[in-house]
Amino acid sequence: MRRRTFLAGLAGSLALPAIAQEETLDPLAAKVGKGAPVKKGKVTLTLPQLADNGNSVPIRIVVDSPMTEADHVKSIHLFSERNPVSNMANFYLGPRAGKAEIDSRVRLAGSQKVTAVAALSDGTYWYDAAAIVVTLTACLDES
Amino acid sequence: MAARIQIPASVKRGEVVEVRVLIQHPMETGYRRDDVGHLIKRNVITSLSCRYDGVEVFRADLSSGIAANPYVQFYTVAGKSGELEFYWIDDEGTQGSERAPIRVT
Numbered sequence: 066m067r068r069r070t071f072l073a074g075l076a077g078s079l080a081l082p083a084i085a086q087e088e089t090l091d092p093l094a095a096k097v098g099k100g101a102p103v104k105k106g107k108v109t110l111t112l113p114q115l116a117d118n119g120n121s122v123p124i125r126i127v128v129d130s131p132m133t134e135a136d137h138v139k140s141i142h143l144f145s146e147r148n149p150v151s152n153m154a155n156f157y158l159g160p161r162a163g164k165a166e167i168d169s170r171v172r173l174a175g176s177q178k179v180t181a182v183a184a185l186s187d188g189t190y191w192y193d194a195a196a197i198v199v200t201l202t203a204c205l206d207e208s
Numbered sequence: 209m210a211a212r213i214q215i216p217a218s219v220k221r222g223e224v225v226e227v228r229v230l231i232q233h234p235m236e237t238g239y240r241r242d243d244v245g246h247l248i249k250r251n252v253i254t255s256l257s258c259r260y261d262g263v264e265v266f267r268a269d270l271s272s273g274i275a276a277n278p279y280v281q282f283y284t285v286a287g288k289s290g291e292l293e294f295y296w297i298d299d300e301g302t303q304g305s306e307r308a309p310i311r312v313t
Contacts, residue, residue, distance in 0.1 A: 121275035145273055149239060153273030161265045161285055163224035168281035172237070172273050203237075 090192060093151050094144045094180040098190040103182055107191040108141075110181040114196075119173040119203040128165035128183045128191070132158075138165040139184045146177040153179075172203040213294065213308040219286045221312050227258065227266075228281045229294060231304065237272040251299045253278055260310070261290040286312045 095103050111125040128138045137160045143153040156167050165183070173179070180194045214228040231253065238250025250272065258266040265284045284292075289312045297303045 143273075148273050150271045150273050153271055155269040156280075156282070157267040158282070159265065161260070161263070162283050163285035164283040166281075166283055168279075170275040170279050172235075172275050 091144050091146060091151075091178070091180045091194070094142070094182050094192060097142050097182045097184065101188065101190055103190040103192050105192055107185075108181050108183045108193040110179065110193040110195045112179055112195040112197045115198045116173065116200065118201045119175065119199040120201075121170045122173050122197065122199070124169055124171050124179070126156075126167045126181045126183075126193075128185075130165045130183075130185065132160055132163055132165055134160045135186070137162070137186045139186055141165075141167060142182045142184075143171070144180040144182070145171075145173060146179070147175045148173065148177075173197065173199050175199055175202045211294065211296075211304065211306040213292070213306055215292065215308055215310055218311045218313055221286055221288070223286045224283050225286050225310070226281065226283055227292065228279070229256070229258075230277060230279045231256070231296060232277055233298065235270075235272065235274060235276040235278060239272075249299075253296050253298045256280065256294070256296040258282075258284075259293045259295075260284055260287065286310065288312055 090103060107129045109127045116122045126141055130138045138158050141156045145151050145153050153171055158165060176198045178194050178196045180192055182190060182192045184190055211231040215225060219225050233253055236248055236251040240248050242248055252272050253270050256268045257264055266282050290310055292308045292310055294306045
């Protein structure tokens with residue numbers, strides 16, 4: 066019984082920092098909202114959990130939106146925690162996109178958390194973040 | 209600069225079309241050094257846009273955080289038969305463009 070409580074306590078202490086990390090939004094990503102709250106949800110960011118090489122990592126951003134004239138995604142912003150240029154890309158869409166989904170390949174300088182923020186036509190902002198382990202980082206200095 | 213654009217051969221009116229663009233470009237980050245230790249000047253495609261019959265349907269600001277030979281996949285609704293025009297520009301001011309016909313049935 067004592068062993069069980071010890072293990073439960075250990076698991077709790079290990080899990081806690083991971084949860085805390087998940088909840089914090091990249092401060093640069095939060096600025097996209099220009100004061101408006103950037104809430105978690107609607108956006109799904111897909112990254113592989115592990116990349117052998119940071120030079121080309123497939124990334125997919127899907128936003129849950131009907132993409133009509135009245136309700137569509139205006140833009141999607143990608144942020145990296147550790148890249149020298151943290152704002153990796155901005156994509157501008159409109160009702161003519163039909164579907165709010167973008168696929169691309171990014172460079173990542175090390176294991177980090179990547180954040181995608183979507184700006185909707187109704188003035189709300191949503192985000193999703195994904196953590197990735199990069200074994201070989203994209204070369205920043207001597208290659 | 210060569211680019212490859214992939215769209216379905218024929219689409220129905222109102223259908224959501226998958227558009228894939230791949231541009232041949234080194235996307236030089238500006239952080240790498242050459243053999244003698246000099247920094248290699250940054251040269252990345254900063255802007256990429258797509259027009260469908262003259263109307264902009266997609267635009268992207270890219271940075272050094274995008275992999276070499278940038279690949280972007282997005283969607284657009286098929287209106288009428290016409291042309292998709294792509295324009296991009298890099299740090300050296302080199303402009304590139306490519307067209308792809310779209311056949312709507």
